[in-house]
Amino acid sequence: MSVVATVALALLGVTAVLVVHRLVRGPHALDRIVAVEILVTTVVAGAAVAVAVWDYTSAVLVLLVLALLGFIGSVTAARLAEEREDMR
Amino acid sequence: MSPADEQAHGTAGTPGARGGPPRRTSRQWPLALWLWVLWIVLWGSVSPVVLVGGAVVALLVVVLFPLPSIARRARLHPLWLLMLPAHLLVGLVGSAVAVALEAVRRGPRVRAAVLEVPLRSESDLMIAATANMASLTPGTLVLEIDRDRRRLYVHALPARDAREVDRRRGEVATAERWVVRTIGPAEMRKDPNRRERGYGGEGERR
Amino acid sequence: MNGLVQTALEAATAVLLLCGAVFCLLGGVGLVRFPDTVTRLQAAAKAQNLGLLLILIGAALRVPLPYAGLLLLIAVFQLITVPVLGQIVGRIAYRTGAVERHTLTVDELAERLAPPDAPDAGEGGGGRGRGT
Amino acid sequence: MLVLIAAHAAVAAVLPALAPRAGRAVWWVAALVPLATLVWAAALAPSVLDGDTPVEHFGWAPSLDLEVFLRLDALSLLMTGVISGVGAAVLVYGARYTSEGHGRESALLLAFAGVMLGLVTADNLLVLYVFWELTTVVSFLLIAGRGRTREHREAAQQALVVTTGGGLAMLLGFVMLGEAAGTYRISELVADPPDGGYVPAALVLVLVGVFTKSAQFPLHGWLPAAMVAPTTVSAYLHAAAMVKAGVYLTARLAPGFADTEPWRPLVLTVGLLSLVVGAWRALWESDLKRVLAYGTISELGLLIALFGYGTRNSALAGEVMLLAHATFKASLFLITGLVEHHTGTREIGRLSGLGRRRPVLLTLAALAAASMAGLPPLAGYLGHEAYLDTFWNAARHGPGAGEEWVLAALVAGSALTATYAVRYLWGAFAGRPGTEPTPQEDPGDRALGMAVPIAALVAATLGLGMWYSGTEALTEPYAALLPSPQEPYHLALWHGLSPALLLSAAALAAGLLLYRLRPALSAVRDRSPRAPDAQGSYRQAVRGLDGAAAWLTRRTQVGSLPVYLTVLLATVLLVPGAALLLRDVPLPAPPLWNSAVQVPLAAVVLITALALAAARHRLAAALLAGAVGYGVAGLFLVQGAPDLALTQFLIETLTLVVIVLVLRGLPAELGVRTGSRRVRRLRLAVATAAGALVAVLALAVSTVRREPAVSEFYTDHVEEAGAHNVVNAIIVDFRALDTLGEIAVLLVTAIGVGALIGVLGGRAATIRARPPAADRYEPTARWALPHEQWLPEARELPAHDRSLLLEILTRLLFPSVLVLSLYLLYSGHLRPGGGFAGGLVAGQAFTLRYLVGGRADSAFAVPLDPRLVAGGGLALAAAAGLAPLAFGGEPLGGALVSVTLPVLGHLEATTTLVFDTGVYLLVTGVCLKLLSAVGPAQETPEEAAGKSGGTPDTPATATGSRA
Amino acid sequence: MTDWLLIAPVLLPVLAAGLSQAVWRSAAAQRLLGTGTLTAVLAVSAVLLVLADRRGPLVLSVGGWPAPAGISLVADRLSTLLLVVALAVSLAVLVFAIGQGTAEGDLPRTPFHPAYLLLVAGVALAFLTGDLFNLFVAFELMLASSYVLINLGAGEGRIRAGMTYTITSLLSSLLFLTAIGLIYAATGTVNLADLGDRVPALPEGIRSVLSLLLLIVFGIKAAVVPLHFWLPDSYPTAPAPITAVLAALLTKVGLYAMVRTQTLLFPRSETWTPLLVAAALTLLVGIVGAVAQQDVNRLLSFVLVSHIGFMLFGLSLYTVGGLTGTVLYAVHHIAAQAALFLIAGLVVGWSGTAKLSRLARTAPAPGLLAGLFALAALSLAGIPPLSGFVAKLALLQAGVEQGGAAVLALLAAALLTSLLTLYVMARVWRAAFAAGGERPPAARGRMRGLRLMLGATAGAVLIGVAVAAGAGPLARLGERAAVDLLERSTYQEAVLGDPDRRGG
Amino acid sequence: MRALDLTTALVVGGLFAVGFHLLLQRSLMRLLFGFLVLGHSTNLLVLMAAGPPGDPPITGEGHAPETFADPLPQAMALTAIVITFGVTVLLLALVYRSWRIQGHDEVRDDVEDRRVGEEVLES
């Protein structure tokens, strides 16, 4: 199981770096917003792997909160990008 | 299980103190019930303390933070609801693989389309649920919802040719079908082409 | 019997975790490679979402029941929140020109929005003209 | 003595209150006090002169050796006589002389007399210093008067600064002496003087104080400048009393320290130089008061030299000269005042023929001037004889320490003194050929009132001379304390045809001759190199000081925050950094990682942080900052800190929301980087080095711990606190005080945000109505409007901001999120969560409502102000902290409450839940407050229109309003 | 047991702040809450001072959890003495602020009172806490309140100044937290008494780095040169009562933290040269800066910086005498500096300008004000018999006792600073109280609450006078406090109990 | 025995450097982001310098107390996070007010400082 976790986390790690690439490059503000959102999802996924493999049950609540509320920041930022042409 | 099943029935009323209709907390018991269940799931326990505490918390939230009543009530069809996840998973995996392959093989040269998809549904909830379902699947993403004319504008991927475009349109239609099956009114479920009955004097607006 | 179930669950978890991670990775690849915001959103958000879902289910198979309930609750919330954000971002992306029009085979929304005197702006949105 | 000093102070304090009713009479009241002192001194005189020394003691701050010892010995008695005698005369004179401000002037003069009394009786160096500085302050007030002219103000300030400066040097000297001797009692110090160590330096410092106070060359400039003061003040302070403080101190210390190097050479050099230079300068002044002022400098130099020389005979001469000077100089000043009163001028060039019309005044002036010039049978003569005899003998038989030069200087000084005495007398009273007699004003009876005290003083100078045995009786006891290498000298009007008499006569003759030659001398004076002008050099010093201060301050206090912060970081870098390098801190080789999961997270955090550093766009920067935060939260999770990760995630989201909301009113770009390339590189280098320093420190400290951390306690006692989650138990129980402070911080910052933004934007501000995107796709703007009202407030939002999906989602999520927040609150002691996390989650539920409806508070059933929620939360938490006191518990303590109920069974809860509920409420309230503050934080259309010129980045907005 | 009294100075203002915020509609209620709470807390602190002096340090284990795991509040002679003076001054300033209408009127109504109460709570906690991390929280509470207060109603010029203040303080807070992180990593505790056992056992290099780091952190708050630049650029712009309370208290809290940590955690046996150098620099750079100023408030701010040097000087000696001097100086300085800023506020209100050159052209301020100014200014310049002289004398004696060229040079610098202080004060006096012309019409309007303001100012001045009058007992108290500081064991035993039981 | 690892040290040092660098800029918003980053870096330092990763310090979840991560730094970092948040928002409000009142959001130099010595006192 530990091997599975290692592989999965490695894959997620690569994902995170790819996501960061988009986050840094943009070019549209929405690209960055999407990237942040996905970064959070990746972290959640990684934590879920830890929950599964290492009984990191305390993290479950963190995941719950993120799944419920993680999008609020993105929605706000997207709204701004819509409102302000120069903010994109 | 899904919170989507908690709509209260009632009628749209006169504007309340803040410009909204009166908040009839007595009609919100499905919401209270859902909150109670949520509390129990969160605690992961069915001890008396949790049960009683959950009831108190649910009532408290419902009373302190009232919501306006909604005219139409969703009907939940448990059987289809239970089958929904399986369908979703299968559909999701299939289209995800397709999109992923597109990403790996073509990347920058991917072809997409923006499609117009008319809906049968009439109520806010049904349209929203359809849009949600359609957007869940990799390959289709709802860009605009024309609520009045019941149309979705869907970004579809990959859509290299007419065949693929039609397939994507079909996917959205399937999504709506699943929504109807799960929470739709009886008349729609029986007749796959029947539109949802209009109500409340709300006509089409441009 | 019990051990067999245990092993099967373990195996299922392993598969789900790995598949989930792979989907996440593919989503990441899409995010980097696709040409415009909406396609990236399509690819990444959805694949990621699926990946996460698989991992959550995988985890739910292994943890004690209360936590499994919570994990499934997370999955449900994920399923209802992610599309909403997708639609909001997608709408704004289209409105703000973050869609590469030339990659579209069809753009029926543009047809609908075209001024009334435009040749293929059919009343009632029935136009099926092909874009470039 | 204490009583007398207190009486001075008390009467002085009531005089201003008395003045409006009593008018001039306050001067008489004031004069009674020094008169009483004089009587008291006279009554004690016999026993004190017999060697009796009454001492009074009053403890003030004994541990600092600040003990008020007052001691009356012969020297003090002499000084007391001078102070109170002249004081009484001046106060009587003041009653007629002063025309306004009786209360203030009389009070200050009386206070001054009291302070001087304290100074001359103090038997503790520090107490003496206290009185010393008080004379400075009172004299500042007297010189400044009401500060009407710039001249007054500058003179007062100069006197204050110069004499205080000398005083401070003296204080250091005193402390050095006191610490060296182990006592600050003057009598003990003089009786058993310390030596070696810092004592010579201490003496120099003390003498610097003496010289400034007594206006000795070259620190004398303040005294002539101070002549702007009223005549009463000049007569008292600058002739009789304050300037004598330096002389007194010299006399006081001479018995103990005259033989300690470099006392004697220093005192003689400065004193005699002042004697000659002062007298020479007096020749050339045209203002009568300034003639007298330079004369005072000269006489004081003489006195300091005489006392400082430190033999029995010189001290005797000094005492006689001191008495003489007090009487004749005070009378001359008062006469000058009367002259001015009569004629309206003190300028020698404008006075003519006064003597003929004021013969009585002329007689008095002549007697005083004669005493000054050393003519018999006046007191001045006794003194002249005494010192000339002393140094004649010293020059012939003495140790050969340059007494010849002393004698020469004394003779020269005597001659010059005679010259300026004549100049004063002739200048004030003589008729000038070809000059009209100076017109006179007010010949009335006020002049008589002023003449009486003058007459008394002149009578004193005459009496002291005539009744020389009495004078000797008064002065001998102090002189007897000093060694007497020669025959003891005795005062007499006639010693036979002694060398001293001849010298005296010669000096007088020379003086008269000089006066005749004065016109010729003025040519010499004009051609000779000018002695440094004290007044000029003071001004130059002040200008130099101001200039240097401005120069230095302009170069350090540059007003640039980046510069300040760079200096700050450089200090961090250099000071502890140097210690790190110099002290050779061991750095063990660290592992590459403790958990491999850290590596990708570290990469995410570092890359996004670097991108943030390079970002030019605000929204991008906000998102990058958010990503850094999420990455950090991930690292927290890996570290085994789910509570921390949870809070970090929540806070990060909230921060992003708030930043983005505020960004709506800000330009899009972050602005160009400023500074030259060199400056930018410097900043980069400092920042990088500081970062590296912290990293190295972190590595270094992480291996040095030898003892277990205190946290073991928390783990061991977590059950006692009724919790499973150790972190939560620390937050609400073990270290609840931290938490209380922290939520208070949160409250106050929210208050601040409200005050900073709310006052500008206000709740009435409207949301930007038509964003560019909606403009571009106008038809779609209303497409997503739901037909039903999913949320009460949704219809208040402009159509293009509404979204069917979001409204339905919010309706579904909002109650669930609230339940989740309550769950977090109440499960926090068992699992990750707690009041903070719960409050933040609730806050985000409201954020969601805000996003959908443009308002956060409409979610409540009843209108609820965020201020009430937040303030109430803090009050609840604080009250929960205090509550245990009522039950005999510890403040902020938690108690495990357990009850058994019929259905629910056994229940256990900790009282800290109440505290945590306070936290929850506060955090929720703060979130609401933030939303209500930053939510509408955008320009109203009018403001936007008004500002559009200055803010090109802000897109033009069209008017729109919320229902 | 009266130990629970220790929590009152912290908890009561916090409670009152919460209530004050909740009753934001009623200005009268806010005023009552503010003055009532401060008066009560002042009374409690006075009791604590008496008890601490009679019985030795009082310790409260907050929540009943014993040190070093729980947070200890420690009332020893030093902390209670400073607390009493600080509270007295903050009460006077609050009354002044109410009089000036800072509490309502031109400033938004709600923020002032709760923020002020929380500031006081932060200051009280900083003095009383026996825990390094809790000290950080106290600092943050104090600073966050001060950010709010200094930026209240800020307009064009003040917003920049507020920014300078806020950002510099933020950086110092972060450095403080960094230091705490490093210290905890190295020792495993944040309890000050416990750290007193563990820090001296650390390798010397790490010990000096930590010591210097803390010195810098607190040096920023105390405005030690060259970490002082922010102060003259920020304090002068705030409303008078806010400037007064920040200037009087916050720098002193920084200094207190410096004294507490350096003596308890990093005991030394000889004069510490780096601190000596910093003291000399602070004295001279500060006063020279004051000489260069044209604005009364900026001038006073530079004087403030300069006089921090006196207190550093005492600390750098590491002797009973030196620390006695520091304690006395701090007590005196809190009162004198606050009084001067209040008087400056009144003068500026009277004549409508803070510029010396313009002040000199407007009518002299009233005589009562001149008298108050004279008392405060002369006290600051160390003119006897006022409080500044007593404090300075203690330092001089300690310095001379110590001897050595460096110390004597510093003594000279200190005396020069005294003289230049007098010089600049005389300059202010000349402009404000002596020179004169017409009162500008703009400023001629009736000053609201003038009587309250004058009363409050007189109160602040009288605190200084009381310090001078009570110099005897105060000096002995200061000496006992200094002995406690150098002994360390008194404090440690009070917090941790018998040394035998706590092991090496 | 519990040495800090190089990766964390790198992250902490890097974040400090970035934060310091942003703090030395004139743009207030950069300052704000610098402060945010520094907040993260100090929290990481507090948490990580205290010891290596461990199990969450929650009893009753099957982890032995010996494997717990040190809870005290967690509590301290938690407190610091909240404080930093409050202050960040306050700073943001200041930035906003600065922009609204002055029309720019930069820290400009103090005008008074540049006036030092220009005017000669003439009282």
Ligand code: NA
């Ligand atoms: Na918790």
Ligand code: NA
């Ligand atoms: Na004036």
